[in-house]
Amino acid sequence: xxxxPVIADIAKDVESGKVKAVDLVKExxxxxxxxxxxxxxxxxxxxxxxxxxxxIDEQVRTGKKIGRLAGVPFIAKDNYLAFGxxxxxxxxxxxxxxxxxxxxxxxKLEAEGAILVAKANLDAFAxxxxxxxxxxxxxxxxxxxxxxxxxxxxxSGAAVILGLVPFALGSDTGGSIRLPASFxxxxxxxxxxxxxxxxxxxxxxxxxxxxxxxxxxxTDAGLILDVMSGRDPLDSTTIERDYISYTKxxxxxxxxxxxxxxxxxxxxLDGNIKANIQTAINNLETAGATIKEISLPSLPLALAxxxxxxxxxxxxNLSRYDGQRYGYSAKDADTLDDSxxxxxxxxxxxxxxxxxxxxxxxLSSGYYDAYYNKAQTVxxxxxxxxxxxxxxxxxxxxPTSPSTAFKxxxxxxxxxxxxxxxxxTVAANLVGVPAISVPCGTSDGLPVGLxxxxxxxxxxxxxxxxxxxxxxxx
Amino acid sequence: MAKLTQDDILKLAxxxxxxxxxxxINKLQGEIGEILEYVEVLQNVDIKGLMPTYxxxxxxNITRPDEVRDYGxxxxxxLKNLPAREKNYIKTKRMIR
Numbered sequence: 001x002x003x004x005p006v007i008a009d010i011a012k013d014v015e016s017g018k019v020k021a022v023d024l025v026k027e028x029x030x031x032x033x034x035x036x037x038x039x040x041x042x043x044x045x046x047x048x049x050x051x052x053x054x055x056i057d058e059q060v061r062t063g064k065k066i067g068r069l070a071g072v073p074f075i076a077k078d079n080y081l082a083f084g085x086x087x088x089x090x091x092x093x094x095x096x097x098x099x100x101x102x103x104x105x106x107x108k109l110e111a112e113g114a115i116l117v118a119k120a121n122l123d124a125f126a127x128x129x130x131x132x133x134x135x136x137x138x139x140x141x142x143x144x145x146x147x148x149x150x151x152x153x154x155x156s157g158a159a160v161i162l163g164l165v166p167f168a169l170g171s172d173t174g175g176s177i178r179l180p181a182s183f184x185x186x187x188x189x190x191x192x193x194x195x196x197x198x199x200x201x202x203x204x205x206x207x208x209x210x211x212x213x214x215x216x217x218x219t220d221a222g223l224i225l226d227v228m229s230g231r232d233p234l235d236s237t238t239i240e241r242d243y244i245s246y247t248k249x250x251x252x253x254x255x256x257x258x259x260x261x262x263x264x265x266x267x268x269l270d271g272n273i274k275a276n277i278q279t280a281i282n283n284l285e286t287a288g289a290t291i292k293e294i295s296l297p298s299l300p301l302a303l304a305x306x307x308x309x310x311x312x313x314x315x316x317n318l319s320r321y322d323g324q325r326y327g328y329s330a331k332d333a334d335t336l337d338d339s340x341x342x343x344x345x346x347x348x349x350x351x352x353x354x355x356x357x358x359x360x361x362x363l364s365s366g367y368y369d370a371y372y373n374k375a376q377t378v379x380x381x382x383x384x385x386x387x388x389x390x391x392x393x394x395x396x397x398x399p400t401s402p403s404t405a406f407k408x409x410x411x412x413x414x415x416x417x418x419x420x421x422x423x424x425t426v427a428a429n430l431v432g433v434p435a436i437s438v439p440c441g442t443s444d445g446l447p448v449g450l451x452x453x454x455x456x457x458x459x460x461x462x463x464x465x466x467x468x469x470x471x472x473x474x
Numbered sequence: 475m476a477k478l479t480q481d482d483i484l485k486l487a488x489x490x491x492x493x494x495x496x497x498x499i500n501k502l503q504g505e506i507g508e509i510l511e512y513v514e515v516l517q518n519v520d521i522k523g524l525m526p527t528y529x530x531x532x533x534x535n536i537t538r539p540d541e542v543r544d545y546g547x548x549x550x551x552x553l554k555n556l557p558a559r560e561k562n563y564i565k566t567k568r569m570i571r
Contacts, residue, residue, distance in 0.1 A: 100551040194531045207529050236536035237529065304513040315490060322491070324566050329557030339567045341493035353492060357483070357502055358509060360490045374516050376526030381519070383527060415505050416512055432530030456530075 002163040002216035007072055007223055008247075010166060011113065014071030017060050021053035021071030021115065028073035028117045031164045038140045040149075040158040041075065041118045048084030049073070049117045056113055067112035069227060074109065075159045076169040077152075078119040079126055079202040080211075082106050089202040090134040091124040093321050093328045093347025103200030104235065105169065105211050105228045112227050120155030120168055124349050125318070126176055126204045128152050129421040132412055133351040140408075142184055143446055147405040150183030152176040156214045157184035167215045167224050171201055173208045174306055175400075175425025178437035181214055182400035182449025185439045187466070188214045189221045192456045193432035194239040196225070197232035205313035206237075208306075208429040218438065218467040222246040225459065244460045251464030253287045257393040258452075258465075259294030264398030264424050272443035277399050280440045280450050283472050284397075294393055296385045299427055301378055306426035307419055308362050308375035315359025318352060354415060379430050386431045390455045395465055399424055400437040400449030424451065434459045438466045439473075478507050 004010065013019040029049070032041050056071050076082055079089040081099035088094040106116060123133035131139040131154035139154045141147040142161045149158040153170030157180030160168050170177040172190035181188025189212045196211040203209065213224035226246040232238045260281055265274060285291045323329035323343025330342030348356070362371035389396065401424060411418040428435035433453050440450035450469065454462035483503050487494050494502070549562060558565035 097555055100547045100554065101545055194533070233538045236538075237531055237533065239531055239533065298519075301516060301519060304515050307509060308513055308516075319491075323557065324564060326555035326557070333567050335571055336567045336569050337491075340491040344491055345493040348492070350498075353494070353498070354502065354505060356490045356492060357486050358506055360486045361478075361482075361506065361510075364486070364489065370517070371513070373526050374519075374521070375513075376528060377521040377524050378516055378519050380524045380527045381521060383530070384524075416508050419509075 002160055002166070004163065004166040004216070006217065007069065007166050007220045010072050011068055011070040014056065014113070015060065015066055019071070021056040022050065024071050025049045025053040025073050025115055025117055028165050031162070032118055035162045035164060038142060038145070038158055038162060039137045040120055040139050040155040040162060040164065042078050042088065042090060042121050042136055042155070043085040043119045045084035045116055045118055049115050052115050068223065069109060070113035072114045073117045073165045074114050074167050074169065075118045075120045075156060075165050076106060076116055077122050077156050077171055079122060079171055080106055080169060081200040082116055082119070084116065085119050087119070087202070089125050090122045090136055091347070091352070092135045092349065093343070095328060097326055101200060104197035104232045106200070108227055117165060120153070120159055122155055123152035123351070125202065125352055126152040126171055126173060127314070127351045127355055129175070129179055129418055130406070130411070131155065132408065133349060135349050138408055141405045144405065146407055147446070148183065148408055150180035150405060153214065154180045157181055157186050157188065160184070160186045160214045160216055167213050167220055170212060170214050171204070172210045172212060172429065173204045174310060174429050175422045177212050177214060178400050178425050178435060178449065178451060179421065181437040183405040183447065185447030186214045186216060187218050187221050187439070188212070188437045189225060189463070190428060190435045191225060191229065191459050192239070192434045194237050195229045195241055195459060197235040197238050199232055199234035203317040205310045206317065207313060208310065210429065218249065218463060218470045221436070222249055222463045225463070239457070242457055242460055246460050246463055248460070249464045249467040251461055251468065253284060253289040253468050255290070256395065256465065257290045257292060258284060258395045258397050259292055259389055259393035261299070261396055261398040262293050262295040263299040269399060269402050270404070270443065273399050273402070273404070273448050276441045276443060276448045277450060280469065281397060284469060287468065287472055292393065294389050294396065296382070296389055298378065298382045298385050302382060302427040302430060303419065303423050305375045305378050305382065305430055306422070307358070308371050309379065309430070311355040311359035312363050312372050313359070314355040315363065318348070318356055321347060323347070382427060383431050386433060394454070395462065396453040398451055400451040401425070404443050404446035404448060428453055432456055434462050436462055436466050438469055478503055478510070
């Protein structure tokens, strides 16, 4: 369990000299070692993290100001480019890749004194919902070792709940932060598209990719997002953020209208999960919020839209892995064409190949209008429905996932069944709105996640609602 | 529309620069067919009067000054991941046999 103090308090103690950054890093590294059977981590960053900690302690001794995350150890999903260990995105084709620069998000966290201690496991290139598509190994769920932690940021979710570090970074293209948060019992925040820079994160589907934190409580998620977010000249899709700090989360429930998404509460939803979500909604109502049912008729189409747009963008983004400039390169190739094909054949796993093939198909001439353009147009329809809904309500609510953590191996033989795991999370990515998964009780001993959404750029209000909900349970 | 033949799969693999084994071809033929069948549901959706959405930020024409910024990375840092190298050049296999 995560027994680290709130992040702001850890930083305060380091800043005042009460706690040494070196001891925090050593503690995190020891916890990672002790929990190795869960396989949450791909690589440790021992040398660099201890060096940085030593430097921070030295700065404290000389009376220098460090920052809001002074000495706080953290883990990043292995698709974030970072110094101190290889960046592989858990793929064979990137094994041995030594990043020449760091992701903007990592730079921003380090600038406030945070210390990266390890890289977390994921489905290779973030393609998946369970970490079973990792080219290394499957991460085990902290609550039940026979089950998956969710994905694709499964290593990050498990790391937070195992208490290895106070927070971890994930990426969310179709639910990859929220799903592991739900399956592991963590808080997982997918911010508004463009709020956090994508620079230096291995690209999956560029119009959908969002970077965000996984934490054990909402307050920490707010602080980390406050540090990570903001315009970045290296990512021209980043937006100006709102002026209110994400650490000021007191919004008050009175007068707030929460729309319960009808399409997410119907058939196919596990009975226990439905009951948990209903109780959560009732509690929010008792605490002063106004609840109403809301329908977004195109929501059942969201997954089909996603599984056209996502592979299309994936096939384009993965074309850069050609075995020539970095990553795995087939030695036995005779010509350049051979080298491309053999490097990609050996370097990509089954899921990456599947998505490249689907993406190539829906983008190929003759099919482009029928699939890709059609999907992008239905996406517009979905956006319009969300905008209409947000004229009536301040927030949307529903489950994060139709099920709790499934058994390892349960969905691996049927890709379509695995894709269905994302049915409740993909819409937020297609529409670009912020969405958060917060723990909402358990079902048969496994965590359930409540998913909350807000209009674009209302990230602070969304965190505020999540905090109010969290406070009701503590 | 969704039925894919083995030839279709081979053609796609060629476009995507993937060399697939016999087993992979058979497997992908079934799996992709199934996924395309699932997304067929979009074909009957009424989209009259709607434009496609390619990005959701509403941002247009983002520019920045064309200035040199020092990231602290040397040419050798940037070339260290090359699978094959000669001096500061990327070394590849020959283009034609």
